Amino acid sequence: MKNEFSHSDYIIIGAGAAGLFAAGKLTQLGKTVRIIDSEDKPGKKILISGGGYCNFTNIHTNPSHFISDNPHFCTSALSRYSPYQFIELVEKYHIPYHEKVLGQMFCDTSARDIVRMLMSEIHQNTFTLELQCKVKAVTKSDIFFVHTDKGMYTSQSVIVSSGGLSIPKMGASCIGYDIALSFGHTIIPTKPGLVPLIVSEDTFPCSELAGLSIQSEIQTEKSPIFKEGLLFTHKGLSGPAILQASSYINDSPTININTLINPSHYATIVQGNFGKMDWKNALSTIFPKRFAYAWAQYHKQSETYSHYSVKTRTSFADQLMNWQPIINGNEGYAKAEVTVGGVNTKELSSKTMMSNKIPHLYFIGEVVDVTGHLGGYNFQWAWASANAISISSN
Ligand SMILES: Cc1cc2nc3c(=O)[nH]c(=O)nc-3n(C[C@H](O)[C@H](O)[C@H](O)COP(=O)(O)OP(=O)(O)OC[C@H]3O[C@@H](n4cnc5c(N)ncnc54)[C@H](O)[C@@H]3O)c2cc1C
Secondary structure, three states, X not given: OOOOOOEEEEEXXXXXXXXXXXXXXXXXXXXXXXXXXXXXXXXXXXXXXXXXXXEEEEOOOOHHHEEOOOOOHHHHHHHHOOHHHHHHHHHHOOOOXXXXXXXXXXXXXXXXXXXXXXXXXXXXXXXEEEOOOOEEEEEEOOOEEEEEOOEEEEEEEEEXXXXXXOOHHHOOOXXXXXXXXXXXXXXXXXXXXXXXXXXXXXXXXXXXXXXOEEEEEEEEOOOOOEEEEEEEOOOEEEOHHHHHHHOOOOOOOOEEEEOOOOHHHHHHHHHOOOOOOEHHHHHHOOOOHHHHHHHHHHOOOOOEOOOOOHHHHHHXXXXXXXXXXXXEEEOOOOOOOEEXXXXXXXXXXXXXXXXXXXXXXXXOHHHEOOEEOOOOHHHHHHHHHHHHHHHHHO
16 A cells, blocks of 8 residues: 655665665654655566575675775674574565575575565555656755655655666666765766676687686786686676676776686696697596687697697696686676675765765665675675664664
């Protein structure tokens, strides 16, 4: 049932992960809440997340899994809402789930379970949901005025949870940044994160291997080492390790890919017992054949194993450990899972997520300059930052 109050305690801009979670917490405190979203249903990004199974949290969450210009900002909110608290909620709703790998928690059945749970947590008698309603601007006198394409709404407080710029066809817009700028905030420059990379075909013919996955260890100038899968695509590289690294790289990126992550494989290549076997077939004993053949052909390694000296084989092994393909950009916001950068956290309270400039204006979730690694960290940030507001409103 739709409640027709015209003025509310809170207007939440964006019915995504952070906005819906905040609405649940605030209505449980008896606050009147209006959520406004430009899309036709709430939680659209949750529905497509984790391949439709929503990787809703990561049990290893800690600040080192987040990128921000102000790395300690996220500590306070994260420490006050743990992954186990969200898991407890999931269990309360009897949603079947499992740990996939590396602490990543997924729904067994469908991401729809998470959206249903978030909606059920919202007390309907003090709540109204405006869908297909686009926020254009927010102004303030003694109260807030939220200007939309369907008219104006007023409230005591405004929570901006309009997300980042990734996946424009799912409602992503720059409104959160525009609102922040209009109230005197600054924005840490944004860029696509967790995004497939485009590789120059001169560096390696990735397209020939599209769909093939190998294990790898990837490091960029500024990132930790990511030891996960690497996927070849028609345009270059993707897969978890590449997506992770992509959030760290800038305009002229250098990434180092180690394809020889099993130490025994190094010895196999340098001192193996392959005699007159073709080099590419020797490589096939440790790599998928398609990769081994393409790698040997590209590097003109067409002789037999024993043709190459130990010194040469050592250099070949080193080449496999230090592959630095030339990156020609990324596949952009259309393919990026997240937006790196956002509202400058130095201008927000880390305890309450409230603006230090405008009382009762809050920013939560992805619109803020806090970006998680792949693996459920971005949703954990959405829950934790939304929870911070409800604690301050209690
Ligand atoms: C394909 C994909 C898969 C992902 N999988 C995972 C995963 O498994 N685990 C994980 O942790 N993270 C995942 N993410 C990242 C995660 O979805 C986001 O970090 C998270 O949804 C951010 O939550 P949010 O509430 O801040 O923003 P969003 O969920 O993006 O919500 C923002 C809302 O604001 C609305 N909005 C925008 N502009 C306006 C406007 N002008 N007026 C009104 N409404 C507006 C949008 O319609 C949207 O509903 C994935 C992302 C993508 C794209």
